[in-house]
């Protein structure tokens with residue numbers, strides 16, 4: 001008997017992961033990808049001897065990746081190696097203080113007390129609560145589809161749901177941090193975790209305090225070869241498991257007959273399958289692949305997550321005071337978020353993230369030089385003049401770094417590429433270039449993301465950063481697992 005056919009649209013991290021899962025489950029799987037290579041946001045750019053990751057730069061929760069390789073019966077070490085970082089990030093404050101988020105708790109506690117004056121026990125207690133929240137509630141919410149009745153009947157789910165403290169639902173992340181910490185520096189460091197899903201700490205629910213657990217308790221990691229190694233490893237595993245790939249293949253439609261997904265249209269030709277999984281932004285899927293304007297408009301009305309302007313700079317000097325991950329904080333974080341989410345503009349004193357993988361691998365920059373991935377959070381695209389905004393931001397970034405590093409960076413830039421929200425949108429079909437789909441600034445948006453299946457169309461499933469449980473590599477991998485299990489139980 002022939003095995004059932006599955007079509008995956010898109011080869012982002014979740015598309016690759018679900019392709020592997022379904023292939024292992026016995027499906028004949030074909031992935032159709034509009035770009036010439038796999039990876040989606042998880043891609044690479046090379047120029048003048050420099051190599052830059054263009055999307056994600058922080059790798060957390062490698063157990064999710066390992067789980068996928070275990071599921072496929074393969075030894076992950078044959079595909080990718082990664083190591084834990086001693087410190088996940090070095091923070092630079094406008095008052096000249098610095099703070100390393102060491103993964104070693106004793107070191108972190110000592111650093112906290114000595115460098116920013118935050119009592120060690122506050123940090124340790126916070127991280128303990130974050131771990132409890134993740135274990136008691138997070139694991140159940142993040143690993144199951146919230147829109148399936150079967151989930152709500154699970155004992156663990158009922159237990160988790162009833163254990164949610166109302167305070168965590170009704171206070172914002174910033175309010176929670178103001179009660180947990182005594183110093184502005186600690187509040188700012190922990191507020192920043194809201195940006196991990198493109199949200200505003202002054203609006204999003206304090207339940208998002210589970211995010212620091214993933215980085216600071218479970219650890220931050222660096223994959224050998226850079227983030228692109230994750231795409232490469234998933235692609236290699238998919239090939240090994242028999243997944244077929246068709247690149248430069250922009251899918252035009254999803255074929256639906258009597259509310260059943262029956263395949264796709266590519267190059268004006270029908271290609272049939274038993275199930276279809278969209279790894280593409282949900283708005284794009286409804287608007288362009290299903291021609292469902294009503295659903296597309298419903299998504300369009302929701303507030304988008306933030307986007308980014310990224311400067312890829314080849315720097316002809318090395319900066320020993322900087323690490324792999326560095327943050328140069330804004331002097332007024334609240335005003336920065338107000339500018340991004342309410343004024344939908346770029347802030348004059350932006351928080352600057354600088355990722356330098358040549359700190360880990362000599363091959364990523366010419367000898368004696370560094371590859372700087374400089375990222376600024378900006379609003380999703382709503383028609384702003386991005387060329388003008390990028391030029392303004394570049395000047396502000398250079399001015400700020402000159403002040404904080406005591407060095408003029410501009411003459412050191414020997415190669416440059418600028419990535420703006422419209423480019424992120426065009427490359428990956430992300431609506432408005434939003435990095436994580438809709439923001440988690442409201443409780444509803446934070447907890448009820450788009451389901452992993454279609455309620456109207458049988459045999460149509462969704463995975464990736466715009467659906468449950470959320471954006472970022474670990475959650476995208478979880479969405480693929482949820483879809484794999486759903487397909488198994490339903491077909």
Ligand SMILES: Cc1cc2nc3c(=O)[nH]c(=O)nc-3n(C[C@H](O)[C@H](O)[C@H](O)COP(=O)(O)OP(=O)(O)OC[C@H]3O[C@@H](n4cnc5c(N)ncnc54)[C@H](O)[C@@H]3O)c2cc1C
Pocket residue numbers: 009010011012013014015032033034035038039040041042054055056057058059060249250251252279280281308310375424427428429430435436463464465466470471472473474476
């Ligand atoms: C600048 C930036 C920084 C980030 N930083 C981090 C970080 O540090 N850590 C982290 O964990 N996450 C980070 N993220 C988020 C993370 O990259 C995403 O959540 C994740 O990679 C999204 O994966 P996905 O599976 O949703 O697919 P995507 O990467 O969104 O890929 C979707 C794929 O679908 C394809 N496609 C679109 N339309 C079609 C069509 N019609 N036909 C066929 N194929 C189509 C696209 O070409 C693309 O390859 C960052 C993202 C960006 C952009």
